[in-house]
Amino acid sequence: MMITIAQIIAQVESAGKPFEMRFEPSVYAGRKSLSIIDTIIQANDCDKDTATVFYAMSFGLYQIMGYNLYDPSGKFRLRAPIATYMNDAKAQLAAFNAFTAGHDAGWDGERFDNAKGLEFARFYNGPGNVAAYFNAMKAAAQKLLG
Numbered sequence: 001m002m003i004t005i006a007q008i009i010a011q012v013e014s015a016g017k018p019f020e021m022r023f024e025p026s027v028y029a030g031r032k033s034l035s036i037i038d039t040i041i042q043a044n045d046c047d048k049d050t051a052t053v054f055y056a057m058s059f060g061l062y063q064i065m066g067y068n069l070y071d072p073s074g075k076f077r078l079r080a081p082i083a084t085y086m087n088d089a090k091a092q093l094a095a096f097n098a099f100t101a102g103h104d105a106g107w108d109g110e111r112f113d114n115a116k117g118l119e120f121a122r123f124y125n126g127p128g129n130v131a132a133y134f135n136a137m138k139a140a141a142q143k144l145l146g
Contacts, residue, residue, distance in 0.1 A: 003144045005105045006062070006096050009124065011140035012133070013063035018089055021059055027067070028056035039070040044081045060086055062096040075101055100124065105137075110145070112138060 014020035032055055040051035054066040059082060069078040069085070076098030078085055085091050103123050106116025112134075121134040 002109050003141060005100070005107045005120075006093060007144055008105075008107065008137055008140045009096065010061040011144060012136045013058075014061050016061065018061050018092060019086055020061070020063065021057055021086075022063060023053070024056050024058065024065070027065065028052065033067065033071070035072055036067050036070050039072050039077070040066065043070060043079055054082055060092040060095075061089065062092060062099075064092075064095055064099055068099060069095060075099060107141070112141070 010016050032052065037048060037051045037055060040046070040054050041048060044051065044054065046054070055070075056066065058065045059069065066082070068074060069076070069082075071077060076095045078091075078095065080091070085095070100120075100123075103120055104116050105120035106113030114134075117137060118130055118134050121137060122130045125133040
């Protein structure tokens with residue numbers, strides 16, 4: 001069975017749970033893009049306070065941040081309410097594929113290229129704890145491979 005990078009990241013981020021959600025207080029406290037907040041308001045028919053919370057949350061199998069899901073200038077722009085997205089595994093995979101397009105994880109179906117894997121970990125999870133995240137990717141791959 002061929003294991004994909006999407007399956008690996010889903011294992012790391014949500015243990016394969018499509019309804020997983022996390023709130024990121026540091027994102028909530030930081031600067032926000034008003035155009036993304038407006039997009040969240042329109043897509044979810046919500047007020048600014050709710051949109052700001054959605055902005056600072058990560059969602060689904062791949063734990064993609066709300067500000068990335070609803071970024072009007074991003075590779076993938078969610079136009080549906082977050083509840084619709086959470087109930088659609090295909091939409092979650094499409095968002096993951098669009099978000100990671102152009103970023104090679106160095107995964108060949110059996111093992112990682114260390115340099116590419118570390119760079120992907122930095123891109124996907126941010127600059128903090130890159131080695132730990134990459135180790136989690138490798139552990140998830142081994143678990144999935146059996």
